[in-house]
């Protein structure tokens with residue numbers, strides 16, 4: 463997978479050189495490049511922002527540098543991803559969809575955002591996805607890109623040592639995963655549930671399924687309500 467990130471703070475992406483994302487880059491699974499938007503400015507002050515039409519607080523990112531940057535970086539087959547507080551909520555399903563694409567270009571906004579004409583112009587040439595990580599606002603798109611890149615990279619072939627982890631984890635099937643435990647069996651007078659030490663894989667699977675449903679119903683009623691009823695078996699309905 464090829465990924466290009468455009469930002470006025472390229473150093474923000476040092477974490478993408480670490481751990482499993484860094485390894486994916488080293489092995490060639492992930493071809494990642496970070497670009498400084500100011501590369502496409504031509505004034506002595508390398509200006510990327512200006513005051514908003516219509517007034518209001520803050521500054522808006524100028525269209526000219528972005529237009530030239532996207533023309534240089536986003537070739538045929540690229541999908542533009544723009545983190546934004548006004549974007550579509552980013553989900554695990556989105557992570558799977560983006561992980562299946564050949565080329566992603568991330569545009570990191572700052573200030574009050576990017577001139578809307580940049581997004582509209584790009585949409586004439588490529589798919590554009592404006593995405594939000596949640597109902598809160600960051601200083602810019604950089605942190606969101608790091609989060610999205612981790613969510614995508616772990617889905618790429620060969621990145622996770624055990625691909626089975628992907629099938630059981632939260633949100634994989636629209637539910638939150640069950641609690642996990644490891645040694646010691648007793649810790650600060652707290653015991654690991656006996657069923658997990660029983661060796662009875664059928665009982666263990668049933669316990670995990672029940673815990674997953676109960677946890678989802680309690681913490682994410684939105685997910686629980688959206689879970690297809692036809693996926694619930696008789697045992698589930700007793701939970």
Ligand SMILES: OB(O)c1ccc2cc[nH]c2c1
Nearest residue numbers: 545546571572599600602603
């Ligand atoms: O919260 B966010 O994901 C986000 C994304 C982009 C910009 C640009 C200025 N503030 C931003 C916030």
